Amino acid sequence: MSSASCPTVLPVLSVDGCAPVAPPAGEARAGLGCLVDCSQWQSGTDGQRVALSQLVLSGLYCAACAxxxxxxxxxxxxxxxAQVNAASQRLSLQWSPALTDAPALLRAIAKAGYGAAPDVAAPALxxxxxxxxxxxxxxxxxxxxxxxxxxLAAPAYFAEAGDMAPDLKLLMQWGSWVLTxxxxxxxxGPFFQSAWRQLRQRSLGMDVPVSLGLAVSFAAxxxxxxxxGGVFGHEVYFDSLTMFVAFLLTGRYLELRARHRVAASLEAALTQLPELAERINADGTLSQVRxxxxxxxxxxxxxxGQGFPADGQVLEGGTEADEALLTGESRPVPKRKGDSVVAGSVNLQAPVTVWVQRVGADTRFEGIKALMRSAMTRRPQQLRLADRVGAFxxxxxxxxxxxxxLVWSFIDPSRVVWVAVSVLIVTCPCALALATPSAWLAATGALARRGLLLQRMELLDSLPGVTHVVFDKxxxxxxxxxxxxxxxxLDPALLLQAAALARQSRHPMSRALARACTPGGDEPLWHDIVEVAGCGLQARDAQGQVWRLGAQAWVMGEGSAVDGEVAQLVFGPQRPPVAGAGAPALMLRFRETLRADALRAVQALQDQGLxxxxLSGDASARVAEVAARAGIANAVGAATPELKLAHVSALQAAGHRVLMVGDGINDAPVLAxxxxxxAMGQGAVVAKAQADGFLLSERLMDxxxxxALALRTRRVVRQNLAWALAYNLSCIPLALMGWLPPWAAGLGMAASSLLVVSNSLRLGRGLDKKE
Structure with a gap:
């Protein structure tokens, strides 16, 4: 079994040509104010220090808000x-604390009508x-x-002519007005506030006609x-008005909940580092510090069982560390004196003393977080079809x-208001606004029943355009x-003997050997069992012979384990530590297990022309071997998070639309x-937080x-948009000619919305069958 060296520490990201510099102290640092914990220092083009701050925002309802x-x-x-990602509601801000301060920046955001807080757990929560x-x-x-x-409105709809006294009808209308x-x-309020902000910035979003229709309908x-008996007539539509507001707010609330779940998952993942550490004082005593x-x-x-609080080097002791979610290493990594450890990895076996070499933002864990935040603040290159159609x-x-x-002001001034209201109601973008979300919700529910949970429904929009799929290993x-x-x-019976000893260990290779060999008859009894970190198992049989199961050099008595082929174990009797001691009694070779449907999934994706x-952080030899078995021609091993990000960026620069499938913390930046x-359902929380969806079923065929469902969803969205436009093009002339009263316009709007939703519900059929 091999030891793995610690990868190079990630640098602080540079932005727009600014190079990272060490954070200053004193007055300059104090200028960051409440943004100190979410900021990094950069060196500007003029040599002055500038700050790069990450903030979370609230109150964003559409792309125009960014x-x-x-x-x-x-x-x-x-x-x-300043760069705002409306989907993730995050702001990347590059500024000079010498020319302004944090309160002034937060006031500017508040004055624009939005909330902001540092991108750290407590203020964001x-x-x-x-x-x-x-x-x-x-x-x-x-x-x-x-x-x-x-x-209050129902009696007026069901009463026959003359059944309701005029005074009673008027009283119910006044009551509806008070309740509205x-x-x-x-x-x-959010619709009117958003519309006002859009108009102030001379932009037009969906909230402008919505707010105008609400205002005119309420006024009329x-x-x-x-x-x-006045110019507005006697018909009121308070019921339609309040219903429309309730439906729109429901949709926005569901979207808000989805965003908050993603943010909470991210913050939970970023607490992987322990809050406290046991520091060794000069006199040898231990003290708990943050x-x-x-x-x-x-x-x-x-x-x-504890996480390593910082990047460092082992001074005393030996153990194994789980770095799978940080470096991509598929097996526990032996850690002995002099070996490097990574912040965020987990100590698996025994207490060790570590010399701290990098803390805070300099650690690999924090570097991965910085890469992830940088990727999240980048603007998407593709606009939604609904937004493109809706703008015009x-x-x-x-x-x-x-x-x-204007025309009716010359023809019949008494009908001006209701003609305008009819046009606004019949063209109210309810069906248009539902065209995409209703289809996405139906598809999302179908995928959820299958075991693929979407955190961002935009995945249904991006999957059809994917041309390249990148898998982690x-x-x-x-x-x-x-x-x-x-x-x-040398003797087949030795395999069962080795399996009996392997059952005394929880090491991944030992478990694999134990699974492969069914116990037969009476198993040998082992005494004096010792597990040596990074080497293997040692035990004494009933005759007193000492046997070892582990790395070849250690089993053969040549000292500690050495680097080399880690996919094998050796079993044999202990021999004197001299050169040329002879061959081992049993040589075992292991390999990673492909998922049950991996070959079918790879073939199906290739059949689609993808x-x-x-792309894996594991050793290049193991990555190439797994790629060959899976039928994937392009494989890259020993890939750091930076290399993974660069690889995907290169594919995108070449014109590919990339789907990334991964599970580890080191995959989080490239997932974003x-x-x-x-992300895989059993993967790191931080990876799932950055992914558009995560696969609870663990079936790659899903x-x-x-x-396939995303392609169907795109067709249904286009059908919905086509219907919404056809409906409006048919009804708008009727409303303009005065032949469509407001009540009929409201009925048409409701009917068009119902048709759009019914068409979208077809997406939930026929996808529950598991491959």
């Missing part, structure tokens, strides 16, 4: 660059709680009052309630409504367990960078099924 925040910040003195609480209250007010308004006021002033219904208080040169004691449609709606009102294309592939024994790559990404 531009509003960026514009507001770039107007501030000292701000060099508080911001999400406030945002969630407001959303719940708005949703409750909208639904509760909508039901009350419906009860909180809906307009509080529940619908108010006029009809208090002056039935990990943030460790400095280079400290000595810490790390016990079995929204301008057309406003122009038609205004034009119709360990835990993704292969199982976590090894399998015995070859046994070369390119495939295997890829055009589409799926990825093939997901792409």
């Amino acid at each position: 531009g509003i925040i960026e514009t507001a910040l770039k107007r501030q003195p000292g701000v060099l660059d 508080a911001l999400r709680k406030v945002e969630h609480r407001k959303a719940v209250w708005r949703l409750f007010v909208a639904w509760f009052l909508m039901m009350q308004v419906m009860m 006021l909180p809906v307009m002033l509080f529940a619908a 219904s108010t006029g009809a309630s208090f002056d039935p 990990v943030g208080e460790l400095v280079v040169g400290d000595r810490v004691r790390v016990f079995a 449609f929204l301008w057309g709606v406003l122009v038609l409504a205004a034009g119709g009102a 360990t835990g993704t294309l292969t199982e976590d367990e090894l399998e015995l592939c070859d046994a070369d024994a 390119g495939l790559s295997l 960078q890829a055009d589409a990404s799926i 990825i093939v099924a997901a792409r």
Whole structure:
């Protein structure tokens, strides 16, 4: 079994030509204020220090919000660059603390109408709680009052002519008006606020016509309630108004919950480092300190089962470390005196003393987090089809409504308002807004029943365009367990004897050997069993002979284990530590186990014309061997997180749309960078947080099924959009000509929405069958 050297420490990322520098202390550092914990120092092009800060945002409802925040910040003195990712609600801000300060930047964001907090756990959690609480209250007010308004409106719909006294009808309309006021002033507040921000920035989003339709409908219904014989007539639509607000808020609340779950998963993953460390004082005593208080040169004691708090070197003791989620190493890595350890990896066997060499942002763990945040703040290159169609449609709606009102002001001024309202209602982008989300929700539910959970429904939009699939190896294309592939024994009975000894260990190779050999008859009794970290097992049989199971050099009595082929174990009697002691009694070779459906999934993806790559941090020889068995021609081993990110970026630069499938913390940056990404369900929490979806079923064929469903979903979305546009093109002339009263316009809007939803529900059929 081999020892693995610690990969090179990740550098602090540079931005726009700025090189990383050591963080200053004192007054310069104090200028960061509340952003100190989410900032890194850079050296600007003029040699001045600048800060790169990562913030989480709240209040974003569409892509137009990103531009509003960026514009507001770039107007501030000292701000060099601002990039907002609306999907992840994160802001990457490059600024000079010498020219401005953190409170001024946060005030600029607040003045633009949005919330912001440092991208660290406590402030971000508080911001999400406030945002969630407001959303719940708005949703409750909208639904509760909508039901009350419906009860007051129902008698007018069912009563025959003359059954309801005019005074009673008018009283119910006034009651509906009173109940609608909180809906307009509080529940619908986000629509009006977003529309106002978009208009101030001279941009147009879906909230502009929505807000205009709500405002005009409420104003006209108010006029009809208090002056039935006036210019607004006598028809009111408070029930349709409140229902529309309740439905829209429900959709936004579900989207908000999904974003918050992703953020919470990320923060949970970033707590993998222990909060406290056992520091060894000068007098040899131990004292508990916070990990943030460790400095280079400290000595810490790390016990079995604990995570290493910093990057460092083993001074005393020997153990094995689980680095699978950090480096891609598929097996526990032996750690003896002089070996390097990585922050975030787990001590598996015995207490060790570690000399701290890198802390805080300099550790590999923090470097991976920095890469991940950088990838998350990059803008997507593809715009949604609904947004592209909607942008032109929204301008057309406003122009038609205004034009119709102008024309009718000359024909019949008494019908101006209701013609404009009819146009706004019949063209209200409800069906258009539902065209994509309804299809995505139906497909998401179908995939969830199959075992593929989507955290970002955009995966359904990006999967059809994928041209290249990149697989991680360990835990993704292969199982976590090894399998015995070859046994070369002087005596076949030795295999059962070795398996009996292997059952005394939890080492992955020992477990594989024990699984491969069914116990036969009475197994030998072992005495004085000792497991040596990084070497193997030693025990004494009933006759007193000492046997060893482990690395060849150690078994043959030549000292400690050496680097080399780690996929083998040797079993034999202990011999004197002299050269040429002879051949081992039993040679065992192991290999990683491909997932049961790996070959079928690879073949199915290749049949779809997709390119495939295997990209792993494991040893190059093992990666090449697994790739050959799986049928993947392009394989890269010993890949660090930087190399993985560069490899995927190169594919994207060559015009490929990349799907990344991985499971480890070292896969998190590339999962965020890829055009589409799926994490394995048993993988690292941080990997799942950055992926568009995660595969609980662990069946790779479900990825093939997901792409097929995504192609169907794209067709259904286009059908929905085509219907929404056809409906509007048919009904708009009727409304402009005054032949479509507002009540008929409202009915048409509801019917079009129902048709869109029904068409989308077809996506949930026929996908429950497992491959």
